[in-house]
Amino acid sequence: MRLKLVIFDVDGTLVDSQADILGSMHGAFERQGMAAPSREDILGIVGLSLDVAMLKLAPTTDAVTRAALVEGYKHTYMRRREAVGAKESSPLYPGALAALDRLKAREDVVLGVATGKSRRGLDKLIEGHGLEGYFLTRQVADDHPSKPHPSMILTALTEMGIESGDAVMIGDTSYDMEMAQSAGVAGLGVSWGYHPASALGAAKHIIEDFSALDTVLEQIFGELA
The missing domain is CATH 3.40.50.1000 (HAD superfamily/HAD-like)
Structure with missing residues (x-):
């Protein structure tokens, strides 16, 4: 066999998980005082590693800002998951x-x-x-x-x-x-x-x-x- x-x-x-992904991405950009990408653009990068995703979503920003966006995304995602649990979120x-x-x-x-x-x-x-x-x-x-x-x-x-x-x-x-x-x-x-x-x-x-x-x-x- x-x-x-x-x-x-x-x-x-x-x-x-799109609600968490969209919400977390909006939270990440808001923490940097930046306008969030469109829903279509955000869902378009799902599956990529976060550093690559941020390079696609914010290509004109510097490496420090993109790193901050990644950390902001992780922070917001974790808080959203903790609030309701992974099964529900x-x-x-x-x-x-x-x-x-x-x-x-x-x-x-x-x-x-x-x-x-x-x-x-x-x-x-x-x-x-x-x-x-x-x-x-x-x-x-x-x-x-x-x-x-x-x-x-x-x-x-x-x-x-x-x-x-x-x-x-x-x-x-x-x-x-x-x-x-x-x-x-x-x-x-x-x-x-x-x-x-x-x-x-x-x-x-x-x-x-x-x-x-x-x-x-x-x-x-x-x-x-």
Whole structure:
């Protein structure tokens, strides 16, 4: 039996954290006396590491200001999460938990995460949703270049001892799909996240809801066989 590795992005794929992301970004810019970027621009950088995201959102600022924006974002995000808890501030999308349960129960599948979140942020989210033990490999922004660099996926493959041809990356952004393509794994896009489906050109397939995940994964696994 050849094991398959199914790697999930987090924000915009498993959880809808846009309220926290938008609120935290507004808080970061307000702390610097700057006008916040548009909603579209903010959601457009979801998935990138914060330093890369701030360079895109505030390209004319100096490094000191961008560093302050990053710290302001982290501070505001942490306070928002502490106020209501990770489960409420970043709820799972409909069908996400059931899909994870189905995959976790399979003997031929192992699960992983590749996210622009920090390790602390991911750990808090997993704890809040009771997902301990689901993801055998967790790749976070602390340890890697920003997406779409393939480092997260390549490290996950190495940790699990699985070849790139036996892996799938599931995500909602162009960064996820380009990362998958660069790593030589199949990219499965989701339409409910923060990038429009039209931006997911590097995806092999795109699904409209979690109920379609199992069927499409079987199709991809068949193609990989």
